[in-house]
Amino acid sequence: GENVEQHPSTLSVQEGDSAVIKCTYSDSASNYFPWYKQELGKRPQLIIDIRSNVGEKKDQRIAVTLNKTAKHFSLHITETQPEDSAVYFCAANPDSGGYQKVTFGTGTKLQVIP
């Protein structure tokens, strides 16, 4: 089955700096890569996703890059703000023939210091 590794497990940055979280996956059949943000005591929510036919996607301060050859993808947050503090999960979704079998990474706790 799919195995997703995520690094770092914790990350502290000064407000205004950039943050980068990296993930690798094992199953070459994976073709959908979502990123979820989970604030303390709240449910995970999708912040951005990328599909295998795209190498990069950007949404305001958030961007995700995908390297299918190397089987890794990264989340980039620029101009970080205190409200970006949360746990971020990457995930990989192989083609399962009509249903989603998402494997999540272990999470990165991001702290943005004002």
Place this chain on the structure above:
Amino acid sequence: ETGVTQTPRHLVMGMTNKKSLKCEQHLGHNAMYWYKQSAKKPLELMFVYNFKEQTENNSVPSRFSPECPNSSHLFLHLHTLQPEDSALYLCASSQVGTSGGYNEQFFGPGTRLTVL
């Protein structure tokens, strides 16, 4: 109610009790999921139901028994649990195309389960 709801939000049970967790999605999705979230293994997929049929059982012990009576409701029946089963149980739903085309999973708020 909108989105994905779960009840109860908190549950404390003994190892010999039988209880059920309930999830309801109001989004018209065709797939529902149970996840276990603990400090040791965040976001473990437990079960997947696609068009009411169970399509995935991720090696979950039989003391967890899912039920999906229709595409909007999902239950997780619990019996003879162990203290290590204490965790946050999250339900999610998504719309899946018949030939793939995956979309965002929407999560419920979770049930915080404590097994004594």
